[in-house]
Amino acid sequence: MYQTIILGSILVATLYVLKHRHDPKLPLVPYKIPIIGHTYSYLTNCEEFLKQCRREYGDIFSLYIYGQVKTFVGKEHSHEVFAKDDNFSFGLAFNKVFPGDVLLSHLGEFKNSTKVLKDYILSKLKFYTKRMQTSLLLATQKRIGNCDEPKAFNNLYHLMTRIISTPIANLFIGEEESKYEEVITTFAEFTRDAAGFLAIPPFLDFIYPGLQNYVTRITLRLGLYNPTIKHKDILIKHIKTQVLKRLQEKEKLGDSWERPADFLQDLMDEENFDPNNVNYPLMADKMCIYIFVSVHTTSRTCANAVMDLASRPEYMQELYEEQLEVHKDADENDILPFEALDKMKKLDCFIRESLRLTGNISGLPHVVLKDYTFSNGLQVPKDHSVEIYFDDTYGDELLQGSNPKSFDPFRHMKTNPSAAKVTKNFLAFGGGKHACPGRYFAINEVKFFMHNLILKYNFRTESGKIVKKKRFGPMAFPSSEKVIFENRSK
Ligand code: HEM
Numbered sequence: 001m002y003q004t005i006i007l008g009s010i011l012v013a014t015l016y017v018l019k020h021r022h023d024p025k026l027p028l029v030p031y032k033i034p035i036i037g038h039t040y041s042y043l044t045n046c047e048e049f050l051k052q053c054r055r056e057y058g059d060i061f062s063l064y065i066y067g068q069v070k071t072f073v074g075k076e077h078s079h080e081v082f083a084k085d086d087n088f089s090f091g092l093a094f095n096k097v098f099p100g101d102v103l104l105s106h107l108g109e110f111k112n113s114t115k116v117l118k119d120y121i122l123s124k125l126k127f128y129t130k131r132m133q134t135s136l137l138l139a140t141q142k143r144i145g146n147c148d149e150p151k152a153f154n155n156l157y158h159l160m161t162r163i164i165s166t167p168i169a170n171l172f173i174g175e176e177e178s179k180y181e182e183v184i185t186t187f188a189e190f191t192r193d194a195a196g197f198l199a200i201p202p203f204l205d206f207i208y209p210g211l212q213n214y215v216t217r218i219t220l221r222l223g224l225y226n227p228t229i230k231h232k233d234i235l236i237k238h239i240k241t242q243v244l245k246r247l248q249e250k251e252k253l254g255d256s257w258e259r260p261a262d263f264l265q266d267l268m269d270e271e272n273f274d275p276n277n278v279n280y281p282l283m284a285d286k287m288c289i290y291i292f293v294s295v296h297t298t299s300r301t302c303a304n305a306v307m308d309l310a311s312r313p314e315y316m317q318e319l320y321e322e323q324l325e326v327h328k329d330a331d332e333n334d335i336l337p338f339e340a341l342d343k344m345k346k347l348d349c350f351i352r353e354s355l356r357l358t359g360n361i362s363g364l365p366h367v368v369l370k371d372y373t374f375s376n377g378l379q380v381p382k383d384h385s386v387e388i389y390f391d392d393t394y395g396d397e398l399l400q401g402s403n404p405k406s407f408d409p410f411r412h413m414k415t416n417p418s419a420a421k422v423t424k425n426f427l428a429f430g431g432g433k434h435a436c437p438g439r440y441f442a443i444n445e446v447k448f449f450m451h452n453l454i455l456k457y458n459f460r461t462e463s464g465k466i467v468k469k470k471r472f473g474p475m476a477f478p479s480s481e482k483v484i485f486e487n488r489s490k
Contacts, residue, residue, distance in 0.1 A: 037064025074392035082431030139166035359476025
C-alpha cells in the first residue's frame with residue numbers, strides 16, 4: 001500500500017517537473033510514454049519521425065529525448081544558430097556529452113586552438129601539398145597496393161583511417177616519426193577510442209539530465225577506464241625522440257641545421273618552449289585535439305566517397321577522363337601542382353554530393369547561451385539544447401534542385417561551388433564564424449586521394465548494388481560491405 005503511494009507520488013512529481021521544465025513558447029510534440037518521451041521514435045525511425053514532426057509543427061519543434069527537451073531547427077532557421085555564436089555554442093554542447101577536458105587534461109585553458117591550427121598548418125596548405133600527395137601515394141600503395149588480381153576490402157572506413165592518417169601524421173609529428181606503424185595506428189584509432197563514450201546511449205540521463213556525462217568524468221578521473229592513454233603514451237614517446245634529436249642536431253650543426261617543417265617544430269619554436277623542461281604531455285594533448293577533429297571526419301568522407309562511386313560505376317569513366325586530363329600536369333613522381341586541385345571540377349562536385357548525402361538526419365547540438373528569439377518569434381531559453389535538422393535542408397527541392405534525396409554527382413556543376421564552400425544549402429562544415437576551419441585541408445586531401453584511386457583502380461561494390469549507410473538513430477556511418485578493387489588496364 002505505502003509502496004504504491006510512494007511510487008505514485010514519484011510519478012506525479014516527475015510528470016509535474018517534466019511538464020513545467022518545458023518553455024511554453026516552444027511547440028513540444030506530444031508524447032505518450034512518460035520518461036521515454038520521443039526517445040524510441042528518434043532512435044528507431046528518425047528520418048520519418050522528424051519529417052512528420054516538421055509537417056505538423058513547423059520549422060522549429062521540440063522533442064523529449066533522454067530526459068530532456070531538445071529543440072530541432074529546420075532549414076528556415078538553421079543559419080541563425082550558426083550565425084549567432086554569442087547565443088549558441090556547439091563547443092559547450094559537445095563538452096556536455098564528451099569529456100575532452102578530462103581526456104586531455106594537460107591542455108588547461110588552450111583557448112586559441114583554432115588560431116594555432118590556422119597559423120601552423122592551414123596557412124601553409126600550398127607549401128605542404130607535395131608532402132601530402134607523397135604520403136597519400138605511399139599509403140595507398142601500402143594499404144591497397146597491386147590489384148592485378150581483384151582484392152576485396154570489407155571495412156572501407158578502417159582502411160581510410162590508415163591512409164588518411166599518413167599525411168596528417170607526417171605534417172603533425174614529422175616525416176621521420178610518421179614512418180612508424182604504431183604512430184599511424186594511434187592517429188587512425190585515437191578518435192574512435194576517445195569517441196567510444198559518445199557511442200554509449202546516455203541512458204543515465206533518463207534519471208537526471210547530465211548524469212551520464214558526470215559518471216563518465218568520474219570514471220576517467222578515478223583512472224578506472226581511459227581508452228586514450230595508450231595513444232598518448234605512444235605520442236609522448238615519439239615526440240620526445242624527435243624533440244631530443246632536433247635539439248641535439250640544432251646545437252651540433254648551428255647555422256647549417258635545416259629546420260624541419262611540421263607542426264611539432266612550430267610548437268618547439270614557440271616563445272614559451274623551454275628545452276630544459278619540455279612539457280611532453282602538453283605537446284601530445286595539443287596533437288590529440290587536431291587528430292580528433294581531422295582524422296575521423298576526413299576518413300569518413302573518403303569512405304563515403306569511395307562507396308558512393310563504387311555503388312555507381314556509371315560515373316567512373318567521366319571522372320577517370322577528368323583525372324587523366326588533370327594528371328598531365330603531374331611531375332615524374334605523379335605529384336600535381338597545388339593549382340591542379342581547381343581543375344578537378346567533376347570530382348569536386350562528386351565529393352560535395354557525397355558529403356551532402358552523408359546520411360545524418362540531425363546533429364551539431366548547440367547550447368543556448370542566453371535567451372534567444374528566432375526570427376519567427378519562437379523563443380529558446382538559456383541552457384536549452386538545440387540541434388540542426390539537416391535532412392530538412394537536404395530534402396528541399398528549392399534549396400537542392402529536383403529529386404533532392406537522390407544522388408546526382410553533377411548536381412552542383414551549374415553553380416559550381418567548391419566542395420569546401422559553406423552555403424545555406426550545404427551544412428557538412430557547419431556555418432558562421434565557427435564553420436570548420438580545416439575544410440580546405442580535408443577536401444584537398446580527399447581530392448588528391450580520389451584522383452589517384454580513380455587513375456589506378458576500377459572499383460565496385462561486391463553486390464553490384466547501391467550500398468546503404470549503417471544507421472544509428474539520427475547518425476549514419478559508411479557501410480562495411482565489401483568493395484572490390486582491380487588495377488586499371490593501361
Ligand atoms: C571532411 C572532413 C571534415 C568535416 C566534415 C568537418 C566538419 C566540421 C564541423 C561540422 C564542424 C563544426 C562547425 C560549426 O560549429 O559550425 C567542425 C569544426 C572544426 N573542425 Fe572540422 N571537419 C572536417 C575536417 C577537419 C580537419 C581536417 C580539421 C583540421 C585540420 C578540422 C578542424 C576543425 C576545427 C578546429 C573545428 C572547430 C572550429 C571552431 O569551433 O571554431 N576539421 N568541423
